[in-house]
Amino acid sequence: xxxxLQAMGALAHPxxxxxxxxxxxxxxFAGAMPGLTATMALAVLLPFTFTMTPLxxxxxLGAVYMGAIYGGSFAAILVNTPGTPSSIAxxxxxxxxxxxxxxxxxxxxxxxxxxxxxxxxxxFLLFLAPPLALLSIRxxxxxxxxVAMLGLTLIATLSEGSVFKGFLGGTIGIMLGTIGLxxxxxxxxxxxGIPVMQGGIEMIVALIGLFVIPELYNMAAxxxxxxxxxxxxxxxxxxxxxxxxxxxxxxxNLIRSCIIGEIIAIMPGAGGNxxxxxxxxxxxxxxxxxxxxxxxxxxxxxxxxxxxxxTVAGSMVPLLTLGIPGAPPDAVILGVMLLHGLRPGIxxxxxxxxxxxxxxxxxxxxxxxxxxxxxxxxxxxxxVIFRTPHFFLVPTIGLATIVGTFALRNSLSDVMIMLIxxxxxxxxxxxxxxxxxxxxxxxxxxxxxxxxxxxxxGGAAYRFPWFRLFENPLxxxxxxxxxxxxxxxxxxALKRRMWSAEKVNKGGAK
Amino acid sequence: xxxxVNTDLVAGTLGLLLSLTFWSLIDPRMTHMSAVFPTAxxxxxxxxxxxxxxxxxxxxxxxxxxxxxxxxxxxxxTGLFFFGWVIAIGYLGFFVSSVLxxxxxxxxxxxxxxxxxxxxxxxxxxxxxCEVAFFYLIFTRLLHVLLPEGWFF
Numbered sequence: 001x002x003x004x005l006q007a008m009g010a011l012a013h014p015x016x017x018x019x020x021x022x023x024x025x026x027x028x029f030a031g032a033m034p035g036l037t038a039t040m041a042l043a044v045l046l047p048f049t050f051t052m053t054p055l056x057x058x059x060x061l062g063a064v065y066m067g068a069i070y071g072g073s074f075a076a077i078l079v080n081t082p083g084t085p086s087s088i089a090x091x092x093x094x095x096x097x098x099x100x101x102x103x104x105x106x107x108x109x110x111x112x113x114x115x116x117x118x119x120x121x122x123x124f125l126l127f128l129a130p131p132l133a134l135l136s137i138r139x140x141x142x143x144x145x146x147v148a149m150l151g152l153t154l155i156a157t158l159s160e161g162s163v164f165k166g167f168l169g170g171t172i173g174i175m176l177g178t179i180g181l182x183x184x185x186x187x188x189x190x191x192x193g194i195p196v197m198q199g200g201i202e203m204i205v206a207l208i209g210l211f212v213i214p215e216l217y218n219m220a221a222x223x224x225x226x227x228x229x230x231x232x233x234x235x236x237x238x239x240x241x242x243x244x245x246x247x248x249x250x251x252x253n254l255i256r257s258c259i260i261g262e263i264i265a266i267m268p269g270a271g272g273n274x275x276x277x278x279x280x281x282x283x284x285x286x287x288x289x290x291x292x293x294x295x296x297x298x299x300x301x302x303x304x305x306x307x308x309x310x311t312v313a314g315s316m317v318p319l320l321t322l323g324i325p326g327a328p329p330d331a332v333i334l335g336v337m338l339l340h341g342l343r344p345g346i347x348x349x350x351x352x353x354x355x356x357x358x359x360x361x362x363x364x365x366x367x368x369x370x371x372x373x374x375x376x377x378x379x380x381x382x383x384v385i386f387r388t389p390h391f392f393l394v395p396t397i398g399l400a401t402i403v404g405t406f407a408l409r410n411s412l413s414d415v416m417i418m419l420i421x422x423x424x425x426x427x428x429x430x431x432x433x434x435x436x437x438x439x440x441x442x443x444x445x446x447x448x449x450x451x452x453x454x455x456x457x458g459g460a461a462y463r464f465p466w467f468r469l470f471e472n473p474l475x476x477x478x479x480x481x482x483x484x485x486x487x488x489x490x491x492x493a494l495k496r497r498m499w500s501a502e503k504v505n506k507g508g509a510k
Numbered sequence: 511x512x513x514x515v516n517t518d519l520v521a522g523t524l525g526l527l528l529s530l531t532f533w534s535l536i537d538p539r540m541t542h543m544s545a546v547f548p549t550a551x552x553x554x555x556x557x558x559x560x561x562x563x564x565x566x567x568x569x570x571x572x573x574x575x576x577x578x579x580x581x582x583x584x585x586x587x588t589g590l591f592f593f594g595w596v597i598a599i600g601y602l603g604f605f606v607s608s609v610l611x612x613x614x615x616x617x618x619x620x621x622x623x624x625x626x627x628x629x630x631x632x633x634x635x636x637x638x639x640c641e642v643a644f645f646y647l648i649f650t651r652l653l654h655v656l657l658p659e660g661w662f663f
Contacts, residue, residue, distance in 0.1 A: 044653050162518065162572060164562045168525045171555035175532055175548065182544035189544060190535050213592070220588040221580030223622050391619035392634075395612035396641060398592060403604070403645050407655045415596050423589055430576045431517040431524070449547040457543065 007357035010055060011365065019056060020063045020362060024369045027067025028074070028377055034081045034208050034404045038068035042332040054340035058359040061336060063366040065329050066118055066312050069272055070370050073110040073305055074378060078103060078385050079397060081212045085203065086272030086311070088439060089280035089304035091211065096296035101231055103386075104238035107378035109298050110305045111371055112240070112247045113254070117306035118367025120258040121265070121313030125320075125360055133321035136266035141458060142469045145451030146478035147267065148444040151274055153485040154281040155437045162432060169433045173441020174448075176201050176421075183446070184453040196413040203273075205405055205418045206442050210435035212401050213422020216394050225390045240375065246298060253283050253299055254306055261307035265314030271327030272308035273443060279307035285488050313363045320344055320356065512576040519566030525559025584622065591615045603660025608642045609635070 010016070030041035041064055049057030072084035077094030090110060097106040124132065139147075155163075155170040179190045180200025191197035219225055236242070247254065257279040264275040283303035284293045293300050315326025316333070323344035325331040334344070342348060348356045385393065405418045425435045452469070459468030469475065532552050536545060565571055577585075591611055598607035613635045620626050626634075649655040 040653075162562070162565075164558050164565065165518075165521055167558040168521060168555065168562065171551055171558060172525075172528065174551045175528075175555065178548045178551070185541050185544045187537075187540055187544040189537075189540070189548065190532065192535070216592075217585045217588060218579065220584045220619060221582065223580060223584070223619070389620070391616045392637075394588065394619060395615045395638070398595070398615070399608055399612060399642065399645060402596065402599075402608075403649055403657070406604075406657070407649060407653065410656060412596060412600060412658065415599075416593075419592055419596060426585075431515075431521045432572060432574070433521055445551070452547060453543050456546075 003353040004357055004361075006354045007361055010354060010358040011059075011361055015056070016059060016362070017365075019060045020366050020369050021373065023060045023063025024067035024070075024366050024373050025377070027064035027069075028071035028370075028373060030064070031068035031071025031083045031087075032074040032381065034075055034083055034212060034401055036068075036404060036407070037084050037204065037328075038065055038086075039328040039332065040407075041065075041068045042329050046332055046335065049336055050339070054336075054342060055355050055358055057336050057340070058333065058355070059362040061333055062312075062359060062363045063369070065333070066309065066363060066366040067370065067373070068329075069308055069312055070111070070114040070118075070305070070374060072308075073114065074107070074381055077106045077110065078382060079212070080215045081397075081401075082207060084272070085207060085443070086276055086308035087304065088207070088273070088436070089276040090301060090308075092280065092294055092436065093297055093300040093304070096294065097298075097301070100296055102234050102237070102296065103382050104379065105234055105243065105298075106296075106301060107382065108238040108240065108243040108375060109247060109301050111374035111378065112243050113302040113305035114309040114374070115367045115370050116247065116254060117258060117261060117309030118312060118370065119364055120306070121262065121310040122360055122364040122367065124258075124262045124310070125313045125316055125363075129317050129321055132262070132266050132317045135263075136268065136318045136324070136326070137322065138472070138474055139267045140472070141451045141454035142472065142475050143451075143478060144267070144270070145448055145455060145469060146475055146482060147264070147270065147274070147278075148448035148451060149482045150478060150485060151278055151281075151440065151444045152448070153482060154277055154440055165432045166434070166437045169428070169435075169437035170441040172428075172433075173206075173438035173443075174445030175441075176206065176438070177203075177442045177445040178449070183450045184457065196411070199409070201417060201421075201442070202408055202414060203439075203443055203446075204408055205414045206421050207439055208401050208405055209418035209421035210425040210439055212397065213419060214426040214429055214435065216397060217423075217426045219390050219394050223390065225386070225388070225393050240371070247302055250299065250302070252286070253302055256282060256286065257303040257307040258310050261310030262314045264307075265311035265326055266317050268318055268324045268326055270447070271315055272311040274447075275307040275311050276304040277440060277443075279303040281485065285485065290492070309367065313360070316360070316363075320348055321346075511578045511582075514573050515576050516566050516571050517574050517576075518562045518571045522559045522562030522564075522566055525555055525562060529556035529559060581622070584619070587618060588615070591618070599658050599660075601660055603662070604657040605642055605646055606661045608645075609639050612638045612642065 027041055030036045031038060042061055045064055049060060069084060069086050072082055072087035073090045075081040075083035076087040076091035077098050080091050080095040082088045082091050094106045155166045180198055182189055188198060260279045260282060261275040264270050280300050280303050283299050284290045287299055311327060315330050318324040318326045319330045319334055325334050342352055402415050405415045408414060455468045456465045459465035529552050595607060595611040598611060616634055617626060617631055646657060650657055
């Protein structure tokens, strides 16, 4: 308790408040820029922390991390481009809301949900770090495989119309993910002998191409931007208190999404990119009006944004307790800690307790700082995008995507791949194959393959190596979740059919 | 616009062709561990495609109009601008090619709905140059990303 009070005291300084607000603002703009991920933002700002004290450095980077994950929602809502992979599901609901003239409402909902998610992540870290750290080391290759399978059941949710087309899109994405060197064995696959293809298709390259380029073609075709004008009624709806009341009106959705975000956050290597998709899928499954998902419902937006911001502090659980970065940006934080002689483990919470707890509290403050920064920044970005004529918007977004894609690996080939994928995505959309299942397949297919192959290799001593996939109780729980999640849309359809048949029968009896 | 297309049949056929292409690209010398996952996925892709083809021949087949939103000529031209832009970056460098292509693309898209005077276009070129310079400086000076060089820098 004494340590906690000292930690709060350390943060009660104008410099700290400035660092938090400055970090959140920088992170927000970095996250809003397609191609710039939270990891890149942290890596770029890392040298600036060398001259800072350990606490200043950690507080600044923690705030940038929190702001960047949240900032991804801006681009997702306003231009249908997830700024970071953690905001993919945000685009599914946020962009339709923006097209209906509800952009400010969507930004406000995303802001409040993100802040709640950020605070929930800090609470998980404060109170449940030891048991969660133990759980995180139980996740082996088999569990990763099943988590990926759980995510892939989302395909049925994301299919616009035909489920078969959704599966076809998903498998196209998975096959795109297999291009390049195989993760186990390092053999070259499907490269057509082109050397640059050895590096495979970077997930963010595909993400930018498949989401942004079709939207730019649409804008060019229509001869106008897609954003709808915000009405006076919508301005009122986007007020902080009304939005907060709306977000809290469905606590089940919020709590479930936060828990999903935390469980995925503690898995090393997995993060907001998977959490937002799984939380969105579960929100749709649990919703009383699942048919409204994809048309601009706030439930999906809340699920996506709360879950991805939980992962910021949530992924610190394995980092601070075991020294295992829960997500790529955590590796940068780990670097700062090691640079200042701080070693993860129990010592961090005892010998350097004040610093550690101050860092944890600062992330909670960063989550709160997102509300004023986000609401003001969101309105500003909305105005800029809304007032810019389409003939400037198309080249400007094109510029941002080209330079953002190039910056990932300093490769013009990546930019060309991004354009080819985007154009292909536009053509596939014409025949009913949406971009979302393709991206989902690309993200989760790679995780599924690595998990599967490593599990099989681990079970090489068994008569049937694939038994390894069914060995642990944690795998059983995940398998049960996969089965329920996959069967849910069909069960729901069956239930509806029975219900309507019953209604017809009753009508006939009358 | 292409009217009343059986999209299930088109998607299914495309999926079968893709499955066949990926299948033909599997190297027989590939180890089991490298081949097992893609092989399984090609199988699933082929099954989903075959089901779509079957559905395409049934009464439940989905039909729709293709390319029915706005001007397809503008879509095609925008695509050509984008691909030309990336190719030009390799020769002219990031800055020059971006100012050139962005200005021309803005002019092309604007001409669809209004007249643009030379003075106005000159102003637009200036705005675009400032925009590109902003991105150029952020990426080269702050983020230390070496953008492709050509003419001038």
